[in-house]
Amino acid sequence: MTETLFLQFATAILFIPLISFLVLIFFGKKLSDKSAIVGSGLIGSTLLLSLIIFFSKINYFHNQTFEYTFTWVDFGYYDSKINLGIMIDNMTAIMLVVVTLVSFLVHLFSISYMKGDIRYSRYFAFLGIFSFSMLGIVLADNFFMIYVFWELVGLSSYLLIGHWYEKTSAANASKKAFIVNRVGDVGMFTGIMILWSTFGTLDFEKIFSLMSLGVIPFESTVWLTAAGLLIFCGAVGKSAQFPLHVWLPDAMEGPTPVSALIHAATMVAAGVYLIARVFPIFTADALIVIAYIGAITAFVSATIAIAQYDIKKVLAYSTVSQLGYMVMSLGVGGFTSGFFHLVTHAAFKAGLFLGSGSVIFAMHHVLHHHNDHHTDPQDIRNMGGLKNKMPITFWTFLIFTLAISGVPLTSGFLSKDDILAGTLAFSDLTGHTIIPIIAFTVAGMTAFYMFRVLILTFMGSHADSHRIDGIHESPWQMTTPLIIFAALSLFFFYSPNPTNASEGWFYSAVVRPETAVPENVSASSIESFEEAVHHNHGKAITLSLLIAGLGILISFATYYWKKISADKILNMFPKTFKFLNMKWYFDELYDKTVVWFTMTTAKVLAWFDFKIIDGLVNGTASVTKSTAFGSGKFDNVVVDGIVNLTAYTFGFFGLIIRTIQTGKVQTYLAFAIVGALMIFFFFN
Amino acid sequence: MTFTVSLNHFIFVSAILFSLGIYAVLTRRNAIMVLMGIELILNSANINFVAFSRYAGMDVNGHLAAIFVIFLAACEAAVALAIVLNIYKQFNTVNVDEVSTMKD
Numbered sequence: 212m213t214e215t216l217f218l219q220f221a222t223a224i225l226f227i228p229l230i231s232f233l234v235l236i237f238f239g240k241k242l243s244d245k246s247a248i249v250g251s252g253l254i255g256s257t258l259l260l261s262l263i264i265f266f267s268k269i270n271y272f273h274n275q276t277f278e279y280t281f282t283w284v285d286f287g288y289y290d291s292k293i294n295l296g297i298m299i300d301n302m303t304a305i306m307l308v309v310v311t312l313v314s315f316l317v318h319l320f321s322i323s324y325m326k327g328d329i330r331y332s333r334y335f336a337f338l339g340i341f342s343f344s345m346l347g348i349v350l351a352d353n354f355f356m357i358y359v360f361w362e363l364v365g366l367s368s369y370l371l372i373g374h375w376y377e378k379t380s381a382a383n384a385s386k387k388a389f390i391v392n393r394v395g396d397v398g399m400f401t402g403i404m405i406l407w408s409t410f411g412t413l414d415f416e417k418i419f420s421l422m423s424l425g426v427i428p429f430e431s432t433v434w435l436t437a438a439g440l441l442i443f444c445g446a447v448g449k450s451a452q453f454p455l456h457v458w459l460p461d462a463m464e465g466p467t468p469v470s471a472l473i474h475a476a477t478m479v480a481a482g483v484y485l486i487a488r489v490f491p492i493f494t495a496d497a498l499i500v501i502a503y504i505g506a507i508t509a510f511v512s513a514t515i516a517i518a519q520y521d522i523k524k525v526l527a528y529s530t531v532s533q534l535g536y537m538v539m540s541l542g543v544g545g546f547t548s549g550f551f552h553l554v555t556h557a558a559f560k561a562g563l564f565l566g567s568g569s570v571i572f573a574m575h576h577v578l579h580h581h582n583d584h585h586t587d588p589q590d591i592r593n594m595g596g597l598k599n600k601m602p603i604t605f606w607t608f609l610i611f612t613l614a615i616s617g618v619p620l621t622s623g624f625l626s627k628d629d630i631l632a633g634t635l636a637f638s639d640l641t642g643h644t645i646i647p648i649i650a651f652t653v654a655g656m657t658a659f660y661m662f663r664v665l666i667l668t669f670m671g672s673h674a675d676s677h678r679i680d681g682i683h684e685s686p687w688q689m690t691t692p693l694i695i696f697a698a699l700s701l702f703f704f705y706s707p708n709p710t711n712a713s714e715g716w717f718y719s720a721v722v723r724p725e726t727a728v729p730e731n732v733s734a735s736s737i738e739s740f741e742e743a744v745h746h747n748h749g750k751a752i753t754l755s756l757l758i759a760g761l762g763i764l765i766s767f768a769t770y771y772w773k774k775i776s777a778d779k780i781l782n783m784f785p786k787t788f789k790f791l792n793m794k795w796y797f798d799e800l801y802d803k804t805v806v807w808f809t810m811t812t813a814k815v816l817a818w819f820d821f822k823i824i825d826g827l828v829n830g831t832a833s834v835t836k837s838t839a840f841g842s843g844k845f846d847n848v849v850v851d852g853i854v855n856l857t858a859y860t861f862g863f864f865g866l867i868i869r870t871i872q873t874g875k876v877q878t879y880l881a882f883a884i885v886g887a888l889m890i891f892f893f894f895n
Numbered sequence: 896m897t898f899t900v901s902l903n904h905f906i907f908v909s910a911i912l913f914s915l916g917i918y919a920v921l922t923r924r925n926a927i928m929v930l931m932g933i934e935l936i937l938n939s940a941n942i943n944f945v946a947f948s949r950y951a952g953m954d955v956n957g958h959l960a961a962i963f964v965i966f967l968a969a970c971e972a973a974v975a976l977a978i979v980l981n982i983y984k985q986f987n988t989v990n991v992d993e994v995s996t997m998k999d
Contacts, residue, residue, distance in 0.1 A: 873990060877921050877929075884917060 212267040218279045220264050221297050222309060224257045225346050228314075229689045231339035239332025246332035247325075251318040252337055258315045261307040269720055270305040276300040278352055280414065291411040298415075301720040303803070304548065306349040306484060309479050309557045314342045316692035317472040320565050324468055324572055332781060334374055338472070341367035345477050348484065354403045356412040357485065361399070361445060361482045363807020364478050365392045371473060371514050384461040391458040393874040402441030405434065406492075419491045422727035432494060432732045433840035439497035442489060443504075450482025450534045457598040457797050460527040467568030470523060475530050475564045476557035481554050483537040490546060491727035495734040502542025502637065506649040508535030513656040517663070518791035521566045521589045528794075529615065530560055532653060536630055543646060545633025546723035551712060552630055555705065559614040562696030566608040569685045569693065570594065570668060573601060577681045593668040598669040600682040603690045605669045607640045607697040612664030612665045614700040616658035622700050624755075625712035625799050629655065629744075632751035636743030640735045658762030666770040710752060905946035926979045926989040930972065933991035947977045 231253040267874050280296030318338060325334055344367055365388075373385030402412065410418050428434040445454065451459035461619040463476050476807070486493075486501065493501065498778030508531045516528035533556050540549030567589075574588035586593050598605045614623035631654065634647040684690065698704075706715025724734045734740075769775040781788050790796065871882070912935055919932025941961040948957020979989055986994050 670969065881921050884921075 212263075212271065212273075216271075217264060217268070217299055220260045221277075221299055221303075221307075221350055224260050224264075224311065225297070225343065225350055227253050227257045228339045228342035228346065230605050232336050232343060235332050235336035235339060239336055242332055243587075244331070247318070247322045250335035251278075251315065251322065252634065254311065254315045254318050254341070257346075258308075258311040261304075261311040264299065265304045265308045265343060267297065268301060268399060269716060273301070273720070278416075278749065280352060283355075293355050294351045294412070294414055295356055295517075296351055297350040299350070302487065303349055303681070304482075305554060305720065306684065307346065308479075309554055310342065310345050311555055313472055313476040313561045314338065314345075316695060317468045317561070317565070320469045320471070320568065320689050320692045321466070323686045324568055325466060329488060330374065334371075334466070335368055336369045337374070338469075339419060341371065341473060341478070346479065347457055348481050352415055353404065354415070354418075354489075357488070358396075358445075359402060361396065361449065361481070361485075364447070364473075364481060365389060366717070367472050368392075368462070368478055370663070371469040372462045374466055374469065375464075378464065382457075383466040384464040387460050388458040392448045393454050395444045395446070395455055398441045398444025399445075400445075402438045402444070405438040405441065415489065419666040422492060423725075425729065426779070432473065432729065435492070435728060435732070436496045437496045439489075440500055442492075443486065443497065443501055446482030446485045446538070447504065448482070449485075450479050450538060451508075451531050452482070452504050452535060452538055453511055454797075456508055456531045457530055457794075457801060458510060460524055460794070463521075463523040463527050467564060467571055470527070471561045471564030471568065474527065476561040479530060479534055480553045480557060483534065483549065486538065487543045487546065487550050487553075490541065490854065491724050493726075493734075494728045494732040496732065498542050498544065498734050499641070499643070500542070502539050502643070502646055502711075505535045505537070505539025506646050507541050508532070509539060509653045510535075510649050513653045513660070514791050515638045515794045516660045516790055518591055521587070522570065522594075523564075523589055524590050525561055525591070525660060526560070526567055529563075529657065529661065532657060533560065533615070536627070536650070536653070539646065539650065540630040540633055543633050544638035544723070544734055545630055545636075547718055547721050548626060548629035548712075550631050551705070551717055552626035552723050553625045554717070555614070555700070558696050558699040559611040559621075559623055561839045562607060562611040562693060562700060563615065564690055566604050566611060569601065569604045569689050571688070571803065572685055573604075573682045574598075578679050589758055591664055593669045595671050597670070597682060601669075601684045603684055603693060606668065607690075607693040608665060610697040610700050612661045614659050616763060617755055618763075619756070620702055622702055622705055622707050623708070625702055625706055625715075628710075628752055628755050631755050632744045632747045633740075635747035635751055636740055639743050640739065651754055654755055655758040655762040659766045662763050662766035666766065670771060694810040711748070722832060725886075731761050745842065752772055773843065899992065902946055902950040905942055905950075909939045909942040909946070912936075914928050919965065924990050924992055926994075928977050930979070933970070933975075934968060936937060937964055937971075940964060 231250050234253075235242070235246050235250055242249060266658035278296060278298040278780050280294045283295045286292065300655045314736075318335070320332065321338070325331055330628065341364065344363030348357055351357040351360060367390040369385045372388055373382050376385070378383045405428050406418055407413060409426065409776060410421050412418065412421075428438050448455045459474055459479065463470055465474075505882045512528040514678065516525050516532060519528060529814045533552070537549045537552050537556070540546075540552060571588050574594065576583070578586055578588055610621070615619035617624045617627040619743040631647070631650055634650040638647045702709045705717050706712045708714045710719055723737050725737070735743075755879050765775070793799070871878075873879075905923040916932045916935030916937075916939060919935060920929050921932075923929050923932060941964050944961040944964070946957075947953070948955070950958075982994055983989050988994065
């Protein structure tokens with residue numbers, strides 16, 4: 212592998228999904244069922260290329276960064292240029308594999324999951340454009356390109372959430388996702404503008420190096436913090452962080468494989484990737500805000516997840532919660548652990564979604580078979596006892612649940628444990644003790660609600676066993692991705708030591724970059740943070756094991772052994788439950804405030820439009836009309852009168868003169884003779 | 896008293912003949928009659944030619960002109976009668992008032 216080959220491969224990886232999109236969107240109708248094979252094949256080829264890049268990058272070009280940049284727009288003054296370019300470092304190489312792998316497996320899963328869908332080929336076309344945009348974010352080496360692809364993933368997410376747009380809820384969810392994302396993106400755009408006006412370039416490397424030399428926006432560290440936080444706004448929108456997390460659970464209206472790909476593994480991780488990518492520009496203050504936003508998100512959505520009954524809603528809130536974890540980890544300075552959690556979470560959460568897809572698929576078919584259209588196939592209260600009917604789905608789901616709960620021997624344990632150690636280190640260094648408290652609480656809640664889903668779905672007995680009689684395991688296209696994801700949720704892919712990830716390849720591949728901000732506003736140094744993490748590692752492992760074990764135990768006690776009655780607790784705190792079940796009333800709050808304000812403004816503007824603007828227009832119209840009437844009259848009477856009079860006059864004379872023209876030669880002759888005689892008479 | 900025929904007499908006769916010709920041309924409705932009027936006019940001219948030639952002592956210049964006019968009149972009569980004949984075939988009349996396709 213040479214540098215050129217790396218860049219050529221990366222370019223091919225970027226554009227092959229676009230080709231897939233173009234082929235399927237134009238020839239999808241002709242290809243019909245074959246479109247799935249075309250789409251999966253093309254994505255499969257990008258997966259191969261990504262694996263080649265990944266292995267050779269990690270093994271042979273560990274410390275090198277490959278970059279290809281060309282000038283797209285040259286403004287010609289102050290050396291301001293917008294460049295386009297791709298960059299491959301270790302983080303990119305890892306993300307390439309994550310994105311193409313999840314995308315490929317989701318393609319594979321969708322072949323049978325989406326079978327018979329009316330827009331089968333369109334679905335695969337949209338998966339193609341999503342992969343293209345996501346890979347664009349991953350490969351971008353500047354803010355401009357990342358922003359363009361950022362919007363493109365927003366668009367593809369919109370298209371895929373609204374895949375079944377005949378359903379009002381799906382159409383609304385896609386709009387909601389798009390609009391809420393837009394709120395964050397405005398912030399991100401503003402942040403990029405601040406950087407542009409300061410540095411005259413949007414390339415990451417140039418901005419970082421200029422900033423290390425002491426160039427900061429408007430020569431004020433406040434503006435530097437603001438720029439960082441504004442760019443973080445983009446991540447808040449895309450990664451569904453508090454307070455813009457409301458769109459992600461609604462996005463579950465899309466097909467389940469889409470939820471796995473976009474709303475669990477890749478797109479929502481783009482926000483985390485963005486924070487990691489531009490990590491050097493964040494000041495200590497900005498990082499604290501990021502850490503708190505992440506912690507609040509993790510806590511709020513974990514509490515909501517406990518009180519949900521829809522299997523996809525639980526997974527959605529757990530995704531939001533885990534994303535909060537990642538953001539929090541980056542905020543406290545645990546760069547590698549945050550990014551590591553992104554990767555491990557991508558595998559097990561995509562697996563959880565595909566597993567839930569498998570269950571929903573089976574439930575849907577059996578309910579359809581019984582002509583039962585009232586039972587919700589996604590409600591975990593309607594499931595139970597599926598363990599023996601769907602063994603592959605159950606066992607893989609169990610591994611994913613163990614991974615997300617942070618049980619040893621799984622990848623989730625490695626990453627989560629390190630995040631927790633990072634929060635402890637952060638509280639040691641800065642005194643923000645609330646962050647580790649929230650982090651550990653959330654870890655316990657995660658274990659609890661994930662096992663709640665597992666037990667209610669697969670274990671125990673079904674309330675109506677007759678209903679699930681016909682349930683059987685999903686076809687191989689659906690179980691193969693589950694098995695692969697389950698394998699990737701085990702520790703040995705990431706580290707030889709099941710208790711400590713820092714010995715694995717990941718921690719040597721992804722290293723927290725040196726900060727670029729001035730020393731007086733930078734967060735605690737990498738060395739001191741590493742030392743604090745090391746110091747807290749044992750404590751974190753013990754505590755996290757205890758808490759996760761406690762969560763799992765309570766879950767079993769409540770839902771499996773029925774020692775604790777969930778209903779009794781519900782009856783004790785009906786209001787709390789309602790509050791959590793209604794998702795902290797965020798949607799209602801936004802309806803009452805933001806949406807109400809927007810609608811009222813719109814109504815006022817509409818009134819203004821109807822009354823004032825239309826009034827002005829109508830007034831002008833009536834003035835014009837009466838003027839026109841007047842000038843019409845003038846035209847009809849005066850001008851036409853003159854014209855008609857002229858015509859009449861000439862007509863009158865014509866009438867007189869035409870009597871001379873008798874048409875008789877003899878008359879003319881008589882005139883001629885008379886004329887000749889007169890000439891004779893006068894001139895003689 | 897001797898009665899000499901002077902130029903004036905010729906001119907007088909010629910004028911009467913001319914007037915009669917004009918009158919015929921202007922008033923007759925029958926195309927043949929109009930043609931006959933034209934003949935009268937031509938012949939009044941002939942009388943003038945000959946008379947002026949005789950009284951102005953111009954040898955036979957006037958006679959030649961008169962003979963030319965007679966010759967011309969013969970041709971004219973032939974052409975005109977042929978036209979009239981065709982008009983009669985076309986319109987079934989030789990009334991010059993009725994033979995009109997330009998008016999109306």
